[in-house]
Amino acid sequence: MQPVLKLENLSSFIGPFHIVQGVSLDVFPGEAVVILGRNGSGKTTTLRTIMGLLRVASGVIELAGETILGLPAHQVARRGVGYVPEDCIVFNFLTVKENLQIAMRKADKETYARQSYALDLFPDLKKAYSRYAATLSGGQRQMLAIARVLQNDNKIILIDEPSKGLAPIIVERVGEALIAMKNSCTLILVEQNFPLACAVGDRYYILNSGRSVHSGSVAELAQDVQLQNRFLSIGS
């Protein structure tokens, strides 16, 4: 089966710093792949490189068999890559409605149907539809950032630490939404919250010092305390 997204020996820089130094991974249709690793291991930078937000030094990025290496971010997005960035950047001076509008890549019936589904998934957004995003809570901002990508017909969605800075109850709701999303989307999830990563992910890749060093099934990793200790420092 052809992967939706294929990275091979990906390498990229932030300014002069060589952050991603050899990441290889495959994501197949319908899968939720989690990228794990300690702080500074290159998880966020990998997502930003896929999105075309950083200069790529070398490697392969293929979306459904076509190379997207070196494309600017807006073209990567238009080819069907949805992106929910770290710190859930939503536009403060736009209302919830406008935040959704600006992200719509098409204004057809299907897109509005997906928007409706996203709003059903996050009823809070329906209530706050006409409010400026600046007035939303951290959890609502995260919901909006996710809803924004859900309304488009994406081949894959990249989600960067959706639980960061959120209260446990909100993390639970975001987790439920991510699990619901799995039915209709292919996902890459970067997540430090290990229980959430396990709840959502099918397979995992572990990054260490900018390299993908281990991969396998999330169910196996959840049982393997030794591996968790070795790469993630979270085993008991």
Add this chain to the structure above:
Amino acid sequence: MDTFIILLVNGLADASLIFLMAAGLSIILGMMGVLNFAHGTMFLWGGYTSVWIMARTGNFWLGALGAVAVGALMGLVFERLFIRPAYGKVTAQILITLGLMIVFTDLARLLWGATPLPALRPAVFDGMVALGGVRIAEYRIFLIVIGVLVAIGIHALINRTRIGMVMRAGVQSPEMVRALGIDISKYFTLVFAGGAALAALGGALYVPLVGSVWSGMGMENQILAFIVVVVGGMGSFIGTAAGSLLIGLMGTLVAWFFPPAAVVANVLLMAVVLVWKPAGLFGLEGK
């Protein structure tokens, strides 16, 4: 009371002109992160273009229209050729835009000479009008009306159109706008050309007020526009409007009651705002 009315009208007319120049500067700085020291050049060329066209056609409106077209064209060329390679490079932006300012100011001097050229007010607004017992120049009323109309137009553009939506989003995070599939560089060109056209319109409307056009007026007025952007907060439409009103009214009042402090007062106001609110009165924290 008479003095108050005269000062109010003069201050509002000045504020209108400052607003025309500062509006583009603010959005260019806020959205594109470009420190544009060449903005005054558009004001200057707007002034010269309008006077040049009016001298040939006798038509003020054609002169103003020509100024807007020249400003927009200069903005388009500047952005495409000189600004685009310098996005994110503040030092390069300062050097490039200062260089453009110097070159295009000298070019204006070469084309139109170093001696100030006379600029006439349009015949239709060349008279005086009675207001509360005092006689006010019609042209100043015209400037206030233009300022209000342009402000309403920009407000509608920002709040009621997709371009405005992208501008508001782009002021906060151009990168995120790109990641949503929007080619923001097209909007950058549009905003830069639009801002330049507004500055050129400001120049075209300014020269009949002071009665002449001269090669140093771009830099002189640009400083005021920068003060407005700092005071109001970069990228904020409300901030630019409020800053223009503050600087316009305060400048007129101080110049009337204590002329030696006219220039110092603006800088002092800027310093106070910077200490009190570093992002400006309506600016985004962290920008």
